[in-house]
Amino acid sequence: MTTRPPSQDQQSLAHLLDVEIGGDTFDVAAARVMDAVAPAIGYEPAEQSSERQREFAKSIGLNVIADSKRVASAKIGEALFAKNQDAIATLNLKPRDSVVRVEHFEHEGEMRSVEQEFIVSSIQRNGRVFFKGGNGQGAWPTQLRKHAG
Structure with a gap:
């Protein structure tokens, strides 16, 4: 797009x-x-x-x-x-970057979140980010932040 x-x-x-x-x-x-x-x-x-x-x-x-x-x-x-x-652009994302995917969801009426660390493997033209060893796992950049460590 x-x-x-x-x-x-x-x-x-x-x-x-x-x-x-x-x-x-x-x-x-x-x-x-x-x-x-x-x-x-x-x-x-x-x-x-x-x-x-x-x-x-x-x-x-x-x-x-x-x-x-x-x-x-x-x-x-x-x-x-x-x-x-x-x-x-803001995250300056590129392959091999260490990132944290943050997912928010509702469970038993409460908002919760799960954070997982990944290494960026590739970024598609549409912006979708894929992870190394993730068996096709990915995220949209708006769901990511750079790993602080």
């Missing part, structure tokens, strides 16, 4: 469909165009963003109340991508 601007093809399609994509990113523009053509190509028509999407979006500082599910999903995805890229 990137936050590049809409492509020329998207702009042309949006103009033909009378869909406004000014100021949108590539992914949001794609969602708006898809909403416009979905029924004509055998896909589900656009639906209002879900309550779950609206609540989650609000928790990360977005307002998707007026958006479709597709547009809300694109906006949320971009916001999470940006947060993960910021965390990678």
Whole structure:
């Protein structure tokens, strides 16, 4: 995922469909165009963003109340991508770094957390961090902190 601007093809399609994509990113523009053509190509028509999407979006500082599910999903995805890229830069994450993954969960009505130490093996383009010897275990950078020791 990137936050590049809409492509020329998207702009042309949006103009033909009378869909406004000014100021949108590539992914949001794609969602708006898809909403416009979905029924004509055998896909589900656009639906209002879900309550779950609206609540989650609000928790990360977005307002998707007026958006479709597709547009809300694109906006949320971009916001999470940006947060993960910021965390990678802030932590200066790179392979062989020692990190602590912090997981928060609710158990018997109480919030708890578990911390585990790992060594970074790789970082994917989407920001996902994988660990050495973790049998595929990984985390998003926003779940990590550098090991103090």
